Amino acid sequence: MSATQLPDLSELDAHMLSRVAESIYWMSRYVERAENVARFIDVNLQLMLDDPSGEGQQWLPLVNTTGDHDEFKKRYGTATQQNVIHFLTFDAENPNSILSCVRSARENARTVREIISSEMWLQLNKFYLMVNGAAEDNSRALANPHEFFTDVRNANHLFNGITAATMTHGEPWHFFHMGRMLERADKTSRILDVKYFILLRSVQDIGTPFDDIQWAAMLRSASAFEMYRKRHGRISPRGVVEFLLLDREFPRAIHFSLLAARDSLHAISGTPLGTFRYPAEKLLGQLCSDLSYAAVDEIVNAGLHEYLDDLQDKMNQVGADIHETFFALKTPKTSKRSMQEQRQ
Amino acid sequence: MRFLDYNVDEFFDEMFGEDGRPRSSARTLVRNIECLPDGELLNRQKAAERALLQMGITFNVYGENAGTEKIFPFDLVPRIVPAAEWSRIEKGLKQRIHALNLFINDLYHDQKILKDGIIPAEIILSSKAFRKQCMGFNPPRGIWCHVTGTDLVRHSDGNIYVLEDNLRCPSGVSYVLENRAVMKSMFPQVFAQSKIRPVANYPSRLRDMLEFLAPDGVTSPRCVLLTPGIYNSAYFEHSFLAQQMGIELVEGRDLVIDDGYVCMRTTKGFERVDVIYRRLDDDFLDPKCFRPDSMLGVPGLMEVYQKGNVALANAPGGGVADDKVVYAYVPRIVKYYLGEDIILPNVPTYICSEPDDLKYVVEHIDQLVVKAANESGGYGMLVGPHSTKEQCAEFAEKVQANPRNYIAQPTLALSRVPTVVDGHFEGRHVDLRPYILYGKEIFVMPGGLTRVALKKGSLVVNSSQGGGSKDTWVLADSPITEPDDFNSPPAPPTLAGAAA
Numbered sequence: 001m002s003a004t005q006l007p008d009l010s011e012l013d014a015h016m017l018s019r020v021a022e023s024i025y026w027m028s029r030y031v032e033r034a035e036n037v038a039r040f041i042d043v044n045l046q047l048m049l050d051d052p053s054g055e056g057q058q059w060l061p062l063v064n065t066t067g068d069h070d071e072f073k074k075r076y077g078t079a080t081q082q083n084v085i086h087f088l089t090f091d092a093e094n095p096n097s098i099l100s101c102v103r104s105a106r107e108n109a110r111t112v113r114e115i116i117s118s119e120m121w122l123q124l125n126k127f128y129l130m131v132n133g134a135a136e137d138n139s140r141a142l143a144n145p146h147e148f149f150t151d152v153r154n155a156n157h158l159f160n161g162i163t164a165a166t167m168t169h170g171e172p173w174h175f176f177h178m179g180r181m182l183e184r185a186d187k188t189s190r191i192l193d194v195k196y197f198i199l200l201r202s203v204q205d206i207g208t209p210f211d212d213i214q215w216a217a218m219l220r221s222a223s224a225f226e227m228y229r230k231r232h233g234r235i236s237p238r239g240v241v242e243f244l245l246l247d248r249e250f251p252r253a254i255h256f257s258l259l260a261a262r263d264s265l266h267a268i269s270g271t272p273l274g275t276f277r278y279p280a281e282k283l284l285g286q287l288c289s290d291l292s293y294a295a296v297d298e299i300v301n302a303g304l305h306e307y308l309d310d311l312q313d314k315m316n317q318v319g320a321d322i323h324e325t326f327f328a329l330k331t332p333k334t335s336k337r338s339m340q341e342q343r344q
Numbered sequence: 345m346r347f348l349d350y351n352v353d354e355f356f357d358e359m360f361g362e363d364g365r366p367r368s369s370a371r372t373l374v375r376n377i378e379c380l381p382d383g384e385l386l387n388r389q390k391a392a393e394r395a396l397l398q399m400g401i402t403f404n405v406y407g408e409n410a411g412t413e414k415i416f417p418f419d420l421v422p423r424i425v426p427a428a429e430w431s432r433i434e435k436g437l438k439q440r441i442h443a444l445n446l447f448i449n450d451l452y453h454d455q456k457i458l459k460d461g462i463i464p465a466e467i468i469l470s471s472k473a474f475r476k477q478c479m480g481f482n483p484p485r486g487i488w489c490h491v492t493g494t495d496l497v498r499h500s501d502g503n504i505y506v507l508e509d510n511l512r513c514p515s516g517v518s519y520v521l522e523n524r525a526v527m528k529s530m531f532p533q534v535f536a537q538s539k540i541r542p543v544a545n546y547p548s549r550l551r552d553m554l555e556f557l558a559p560d561g562v563t564s565p566r567c568v569l570l571t572p573g574i575y576n577s578a579y580f581e582h583s584f585l586a587q588q589m590g591i592e593l594v595e596g597r598d599l600v601i602d603d604g605y606v607c608m609r610t611t612k613g614f615e616r617v618d619v620i621y622r623r624l625d626d627d628f629l630d631p632k633c634f635r636p637d638s639m640l641g642v643p644g645l646m647e648v649y650q651k652g653n654v655a656l657a658n659a660p661g662g663g664v665a666d667d668k669v670v671y672a673y674v675p676r677i678v679k680y681y682l683g684e685d686i687i688l689p690n691v692p693t694y695i696c697s698e699p700d701d702l703k704y705v706v707e708h709i710d711q712l713v714v715k716a717a718n719e720s721g722g723y724g725m726l727v728g729p730h731s732t733k734e735q736c737a738e739f740a741e742k743v744q745a746n747p748r749n750y751i752a753q754p755t756l757a758l759s760r761v762p763t764v765v766d767g768h769f770e771g772r773h774v775d776l777r778p779y780i781l782y783g784k785e786i787f788v789m790p791g792g793l794t795r796v797a798l799k800k801g802s803l804v805v806n807s808s809q810g811g812g813s814k815d816t817w818v819l820a821d822s823p824i825t826e827p828d829d830f831n832s833p834p835a836p837p838t839l840a841g842a843a844a
Binding site: 015016017018019021107110111113114118121122125126129171175268326327 | 397398399400573574579580583584586587592593594595597598608609610611612613615
């Protein structure tokens, strides 16, 4: 995509409130996070179902990869399927549980109701009522978690579809899109990481039919199975890593997501692609270039986990830079004259 | 559902006469409701409630967890106001607002009304809402009370009385607009057969009024709505009105003072704001001028306002006329400034700071409604006949400790409207809050919020105290010409001379 294809939103006279931009960005991130936590648990459930020996009942890695390990240990003790699912799904005190994410998304949406379309609000509110209802009586959801997680995924699909179709694709939408894509890149990297933790335990399984089943289950949970087949055919660890990390066209791949986030970032700032004015543009551009020129063998040989860890740190830094540049405006610097010029 | 066993009891009923027959204004509606198949009205009621919940048309309840939301209960049976009656109400409200605006302006300038002894000066000077910071100030276009929501009630004598003037940040108008939208989808045939005056152009009127206030020389003013934030009980309304007007909804932290102007923080830097519709009490508006601990306001806002670089609606200081003690003097205020008798009478009011009145109030507290001068929302009040002896005694002590802060009124037998209760109709007491805008001219919205006390026998209609709402149908006596769409274009300007 050439720089000239991007609309330069910075030239339009009506700019968004920083607070509103931040709320839209987080609303979007939280909804996407809820969906990905659902995918995240689902991948593990599927893996466990395909483990006939039952020996590999590993639930703690899930908690490890969300970074909430200490909190979990303190409140729940030993990890079981039941309590990990509860912690990640309905625990109101865990800020990253699906319930908390949907609540936070809705709270953010409530502060920008006049900016988003009423259809978006209606869908998000229904999503919230659905999850909240399931949390109040969670016996059904826990008895059939796969169905519940499918509902969560579909609710987010619907929300994203409604947003794409009803919200003007201007500055607010780009904040929405950027938030969603950064969140998705981060969470896909964590889904890959879950597999890494499972691998640690079952190194003897590598290359066995059971190992293939595991990779396939993971692809399914990222809605990537059929798309992967079309691209790579045979399932191999190398192929899966390449697909979920480096593919430029699959919409849940990390590379795809970061490119999309970068495009929205530049649409907001008006900086031509390939150049930068803000730290976030610099770092995100570097990340995209890295992924463009990365070879999967090098990554796997050097250690996938280490690579993903580093990637996650950098993506966090991009988030922090976005906050500094667009949301955390502190003191007026513009002179009266430049302000009056802006008003014309 | 039928009205067969409906009983008006000893109250004035807005829909049925004493003989039990529907009033002429209500006949079309009664016929339509009675023709509905069994259960249909209840189905529609449930559908309406579900729609309100899914749309998140809720309010927050203070005293419960922050963010606890409830739907404002909504009843499908509307209150109907005949054209002739409305025309009198409209005249009365215009007269009242006109006089109150002159009154506020006088208080902050020469205080003639105090010098002439019409109102004891200490009543004004001791009012919490009297802001000496506003002395000598001339608000844009001379207007202090831009948005008013006056509470009206009908007593069993059939007369309409003014119960309260809400001149600070009256809320509820969003429910009027949403209730009407729901009713139009529930009873399209009744709307087609009746001449019900539309209310939907209120947001456009409000925006016009705000733009009218813009500082001189600003041709396309930037108006914003300032909200205390998401935990305010009226947050939904703030967001709704901003959306309907197409203006920015801002919180105090979005605004900053730069070089004598109010600016808002955008993703591309600071941009100037010209008019602020503030839904924040005076106290919280500017920590440099009013309460220093306010986290919700904008430090330095009042200075910019007093320089004329930003307009505020409603004007700070205007709340002085909304004091419940000052209320008792409104008939005299109207007479003083306009030389006219008041059209809409006050409810007779005992002023506790007057010794005779205080004595009467303490002795008869079990028969009276006692209100704190500076509270709203049904807080800080006592309904004597519905309270225990202990509650009455406790309140009597409070009144004696601080008589200036209380007024008392006889307990009115508020009129009733049939309301769906457990699958049939029962009479429930209502009041009515029309909304008045003071811009280029005074505009009274044809309708308003009918609040209904859903508890049997209750007279407290506030949403925080178990009240609900109904749509209010003001009937037109001539064909309706006003637009009734949120987005309909404004009416073309009248040609000069054509009006002659």
